[in-house]
Amino acid sequence: MSNHAPIQVDLSLDCKGLACPMPIVKTKKAIESVQSGQVVEVQATDRGSLADMQGWARTTGHQYLGTIEDNGVLKHYIRKSSPHEAKPETKYAVTMTTEELQAKLASGDAITVLDVREPAEYAFLHATGAISIPLGELEARIGELKREDAIAVICRTGTRSDLACQVLKEQGFSNVVNVLPGMTGWKGPTSRLN
Numbered sequence: 001m002s003n004h005a006p007i008q009v010d011l012s013l014d015c016k017g018l019a020c021p022m023p024i025v026k027t028k029k030a031i032e033s034v035q036s037g038q039v040v041e042v043q044a045t046d047r048g049s050l051a052d053m054q055g056w057a058r059t060t061g062h063q064y065l066g067t068i069e070d071n072g073v074l075k076h077y078i079r080k081s082s083p084h085e086a087k088p089e090t091k092y093a094v095t096m097t098t099e100e101l102q103a104k105l106a107s108g109d110a111i112t113v114l115d116v117r118e119p120a121e122y123a124f125l126h127a128t129g130a131i132s133i134p135l136g137e138l139e140a141r142i143g144e145l146k147r148e149d150a151i152a153v154i155c156r157t158g159t160r161s162d163l164a165c166q167v168l169k170e171q172g173f174s175n176v177v178n179v180l181p182g183m184t185g186w187k188g189p190t191s192r193l194n
Contacts, residue, residue, distance in 0.1 A: 007039070007041070007065075007068075007077060008039065009039045009040065009041040009077070010034050010035075010038035010039055010040065011030055011033065011034050011038070011039075011040045011041070012040075012041045012043065013026055013027065013030045013040060013041065013042045013043065014043050015027075015042055015043060015044040015045075015046075015049070016043055016044060016045045016073060017045055018044065018045075018046065019046050019156065020046060020048055020049070020052060020117075020155065020156055020157060020159055020160050021052075021156075021157050021158075021159035021160070023042060023044045023046060023049045023052060023053070024049075024052050024053070024056050024159060026042070027040065027042050027053070027056070027076075027078065028056075028089075030042070031062060031078065031080050034080050035080065036080050036081065036082040036083065037079065037080065037082070038079070038080050039065065039077055039078070039079050039080075040077070040078050040079075040080070041075055041076070041077055042075070042076040042077075042078065043073050043074070043075055043076075044073070044074050044076065045072060045073060045074070046074075046118075047074075047118045047120075048117065048118045048121075048134065048135065048136070048160060049074055049076065050067055050074060050076070050136055051134065051135035051136030051138075051160070051163075052135070052159070052160055052163065053067070053076040053078065054136075055135065055160075055163035055164075055166075055167070056163065057078055059087065059089060059090065059163065059166060060081075060086065060087055060089050061081045061085045061086045061087040062078050062079065062080055062081045062086070063078065063079040063081060064076070064077075064078055065077035065078065065079055090166075091162055092162045092165035092166050092169070092176075092178045094165070094176065094177045094178065095158075095177060095178045095179070095180050096152065096177045096178075096179055096180070097179070097180060097181075097185070098154075098179055098180070098181065098182070098185040098186050098187065098188070099187075101113070101127075101152050101154075101179050101188075102186075102187070102188040104152075105129070105188065106188075109150070110149070110150060111149075111150040111151070111152050112131065112145065112146075112149050112150065112151045112152070113127050113129055113130040113131070113151075113152050113154060113179075114130065114131055114133060114145070114151050114152065114153045114154070114164070115127065115130040115131065115132050115133075115154050115155070115183075116133060116134060116135040116138065116153060116154070116155050116160050116161055116164040117132075117134065117135075117155050117156055117160065117183070118134050119132065119134060121156065121183075122134075122193070123192065123193040124192060124193075125183070125190050125191075125192055126183070126190065126191055126192075127154060127183070127186055127188060127189070127190060127191075128188070128189040128190060128191045129191075130154065131144075133145075135155075135160050135163060135164050135167075138164055138167055138168075139167060139171075142168075142171055145168075145173070147171075147172055147173050147174070148175070149175065150175045150177075151168065151173060151175065151176045151177070152176075152177050152179050153165050153168070153176060153177070153178055153179060154179040154182055154183060154186075155182050155183070156182050156183050156184060157181055157182045157183075157184055158178060158179065158180040158181050158182045161178050161179060161182060162178050165177070165178045
């Protein structure tokens with residue numbers, strides 16, 4: 001028996017089985033189809049979607065209401081902002097390609113590679129030498145990074161890493177780049193956790 005009343009939603013979106021960036025892509029389209037103040041429920045199985053939804057809502061001005069987990073399905077609730085609360089969605093401007101990052105690493109340039117995917121994604125395959133701090137833990141673990149270091153942020157496709165770059169910039173990091181297209185385009189050395 002549940003202790004909470006059912007949440008009234010105006011639109012329910014099924015993103016189960018989809019990986020980043022698809023839950024966010026579908027949520028953006030769904031938010032456009034509802035009116036200000038209405039609530040969209042996004043059902044997802046991607047564990048990283050929790051940090052993705054929170055980060056996306058923060059950068060767009062929509063209200064992240066919360067997430068409930070029900071039998072392995074994350075149910076995210078987002079309220080559409082009013083026009084005066086909405087923020088234009090911005091992308092982190094400083095990027096580099098996976099090839100550019102590979103060249104920097106091969107030449108010995110001092111650069112920290114930060115992988116912001118979920119631990120399971122990192123465990124199965126990551127760029128050799130990358131450190132793992134999932135996006136959802138980034139603000140709590142920010143002290144593990146040095147503000148003066150060059151940091152290349154990578155995820156699966158560049159969406160989650162874009163949000164991470166924005167968080168780092170807000171926290172005073174000035175030498176941060178988003179790696180595109182992320183691990184989907186990585187052809188450099190890789191490692192796995194055993």
